[in-house]
Amino acid sequence: MDIAGRVALLTGASGGIGGALGRRLIAAGARVAFAYGSHSEEAEQLVAEANDAGLDAVAPAGDLADPGTPARLVGETVEALGPINILISNAGYSVRQEYTDVDPRAWERTLAVNLRAPFLLAQAVLPGMVERGWGRVLFMSSVAAFTGGVVGPHYAASKAGLHGLLHHLAPRVAGHGVTVNAVAPALIEGTRMLPAAPDGGPALPIPVGRYGRPEEVADLSMAVLRNGYLTDQVLGLDGGIHPR
Numbered sequence: 709m710d711i712a713g714r715v716a717l718l719t720g721a722s723g724g725i726g727g728a729l730g731r732r733l734i735a736a737g738a739r740v741a742f743a744y745g746s747h748s749e750e751a752e753q754l755v756a757e758a759n760d761a762g763l764d765a766v767a768p769a770g771d772l773a774d775p776g777t778p779a780r781l782v783g784e785t786v787e788a789l790g791p792i793n794i795l796i797s798n799a800g801y802s803v804r805q806e807y808t809d810v811d812p813r814a815w816e817r818t819l820a821v822n823l824r825a826p827f828l829l830a831q832a833v834l835p836g837m838v839e840r841g842w843g844r845v846l847f848m849s850s851v852a853a854f855t856g857g858v859v860g861p862h863y864a865a866s867k868a869g870l871h872g873l874l875h876h877l878a879p880r881v882a883g884h885g886v887t888v889n890a891v892a893p894a895l896i897e898g899t900r901m902l903p904a905a906p907d908g909g910p911a912l913p914i915p916v917g918r919y920g921r922p923e924e925v926a927d928l929s930m931a932v933l934r935n936g937y938l939t940d941q942v943l944g945l946d947g948g949i950h951p952r
Contacts, residue, residue, distance in 0.1 A: 712737030715789045719743045720799030722750035724898035728922035730754040741785035742767045773820040778828035792833045797826035798848040805860040815862045822866035843886035851894035851946040878940035887939035894946035896920045915948030
């Protein structure tokens with residue numbers, strides 16, 4: 709289950725969760741493509757930290773709403789670092805809207821980034837993982853997939869779709885040493901997609917009494933990546949918002 713030396717493609721690397729995940733991957737000795745859509749300085753900082761640790765790394769850029777971006781990111785990663793062993797589809801798009809205000813453009817962009825892009829990324833990397841007999845795919849979902857959430861129907865639907873996607877993919881590759889799972893966080897501090905109530909407080913009650921931390925998402929994600937017997941699962945990390 710050693711991750712050292714393996715090639716990982718991490719999307720959304722310039723965000724709060726992406727930064728924490730990136731640093732965990734560096735500490736584990738992975739060679740990482742830190743993909744981002746904006747805020748290049750955060751992704752380039754991760755590359756610098758990886759290089760300082762003696763690891764190869766790149767920071768490919770691309771808008772995942774473009775259907776051609778996933779294949780290009782995979783191609784650039786393979787060219788720079790080698791075949792991809794780990795895919796962490798972490799990038800997300802979130803604009804808070806009431807169901808009455810969601811227009812087709814908002815719906816389509818949300819589904820494109822949050823659901824279509826993860827599928828196209830997985831579609832591009834899974835055959836190679838199966839052929840080599842080892843691979844990890846991790847989708848970043850949300851508690852909104854279970855509860856409907858507070859961001860809007862477009863966001864909840866996109867994250868719920870990830871669950872159907874992983875339940876389709878996981879059993880088809882499980883016998884080849886490849887796992888497919890998702891982590892479903894809620895209200896993580898230090899992220900650009902953190903929704904808030906009108907008074908600036910938490911958007912919904914959290915039983916543990918605080919926001920989650922990006923490092924907590926990263927810790928759980930790394931445990932999932934290291935476990936070859938865990939597959940076809942969605943692991944909630946929501947402070948007790950949705951017990952199940």
